[in-house]
Amino acid sequence: MLSFREVTKSYGTLRALDRVSLDIGPGEFFGLLGPNGAGKSTLMSIAAGLRSPNSGLVTLGGAVLSPQEPATRRSLGLVPQHVALYPELSAEQNLKIFGQLYGMRGAELRSRVDELLEAVHLADRRRDQVKNFSGGMQRRLNIVSALLHRPKVLLCDEPTVGVDPQSRNAIFEYLEQLNREGLTVIYSTHYMEEATRLCSRIGIIDHGRILALGSLDELLNALPFQEEVRFPADPATVPLVERLGGGGELLTEGEFHRFHPRTGYPLSEFYRTAEELGLPPRLFTVQRPTLEGVFLNLTGRVLRD
């Protein structure tokens, strides 16, 4: 449905996207996961037709997407990173304006506005100025403002930045419902929890390149380890670190070590060594690797860096 072919975009000497190729199918909930400055917003803005790539091609349903082709963008809805609404106007006025820009008029528009306000539980506040809404309410309205014209693809550029957990959950539920109804959602985020919960497929992006692509299980299964032992990085564990040797990969993240045992290295061996060094079992946490582990494995950096 939405296809990127060898897309490159540079700002001066900075290469924001480097030969990105990507296909997103209808009905997918696709997550674009990466740290700040990875190229997510550039990719989203090219997908939205706001920017042109320096090279490569972006198509939507076979039609080329570009700033010069406004008609092609009718199938898209964009939820910008910020609350992109007119704060002095009411919720209803905002929705009507954005609907009218897509050519909606009269009863059709009124009905759609009612439907969307109901969907995000803002019907009773429809005539209130948006500036008087809470952050969560504004974010919900921000999302439905992109849905007036019933787009086939919804581009969400980090839509939950600064949102409290309760409102974030409400937004997730609404997006999941939309996706179940057939809407293709492309969701950029630097929160691995969001990608883990929402996305049927995830693309990990860093320095403008797609480093890995697949479902959560596919990404995790591609790791060279299936377990991770986490323990404190303090003087008491130094002898353990020295004795782990070729047992696996050890990464240090702040005050903690992450030990990824190599295939064939039994965890019982690890615990036996720890016991010999007098380290109590409560120091160690064993967990299945997460997307953060995937990112760490791919880049050598933690996602929040």
Added chain:
Amino acid sequence: MRNIFVLVGKDFANLRRNRTAFIVSLVVPVMIIWIVGPIFGLSGSRSGPSGIPLAVVNQSGDPAAQTLVDALKAEPSFGVITTREGPNHSTVPLTEADLEPMIRDRKFAYALVIPPDLVSTERLGLHLTILSDPRNNIESQMVNGLLEKTIFSNVPQLLGRSLQTRAKAFLGSDRLTGFDRSIAEDVAGTFGGDAEAIRRRIESGDFGLDRLTAHNGGTGGGTEDGDVFSRIVRVDRRQVVGKDVKSPQATQVVAGYAVMFLLFALSNSSAAFFEEKNTGVFQRILAGPVSRGQLLGSRFVYGILFGLMQLMALFLAGRILYGVDFFGRLPGLAFMCVCVAAACTGFGMLLATITKSAQAAAGLATLLVITMSACGGAWFPVSFMPPFMQHVARFTLVYWSIEGFNEVLWARGSFAELLPFWGILLGFAAAAMIVATWRFNRSAIFE
């Protein structure tokens, strides 16, 4: 105490970083003082207007009339014009018949006619004619005052010659010469001095009345002697332009302030650009079936409509409160409002596209609008400024907007006469929009 200094240092660091605050608090006042200073003589130079074009037609052959012309030429407030361009780029002397058309064509706004019978045998006293286009009330009052001052400063000599001429007509040349000699001898006998020298002075019309006027200020207005002179000197005034205008002062004031406030309003609206860009509203709109051209065009149309609304509200208030008469000129005024609004909108959009933030746009707008208003004639006549600034004024939007409104409401200009103003204002709007569009498509406003 140390904490206070730390916090004071922080405030100065903020000020240094905040260009808007820096411009508004330091650069703008300095600019205004620089512009206004010369008007009040603060720069050590003379104050008041300079080089106001004044046409002078001297039809009198009397040497005293030429003295009056020379005195006007010596007055720095005036730029005396005595000739006009003739056929084949030749220069021909101005005639009285040239004056009214040239005033209507805005070649100059004031003219003085010294008639052939300045010193007449038919009557005692002097007769002068002043033609004017008093479209700027403050300037007009100033010019009248300066003209009176110059004329009355020369009245004593002119009056003496007038008395001599009249006396010669009544008494005959021989009897007048005998009378003058007798008077001169009596004066010399009583007060001393050379009787022959006194006689020559009396014959030349020099009765020493200039000392009387110098003693009393010599303005001819308000003093007893001045009143005497003003009865003896008859000045016919002919208003060439704006005779039928009701509430002329209000017309000019409303026009000037309307333009200034419109510029402020539309410049400040450029901040909305940045707000919409920063919040992502532009991105949302442009991600839909809306082109950048449509987005820009909508802003331009809104600016013009808003400007029309504001200008019409001000003129309507001027009508209700001060009787500004524009109903007879409604089509011309409406189109002038459109042109002014378009130019001001273009100015605001240009600001939005050449600056990087709302604060920067606001700071630059404050600087430019106040400067343009000061030197463009919104606050005081352009002629009050130094010659260099008078040239600068012609490059400002405010100048052409005010002159345009005056042409409609004051001069009741015809379509052809209004055309240059419309052309300049729409030309500015077009140029500003071309640059703004280019900047919009290239600048970081959509990034």
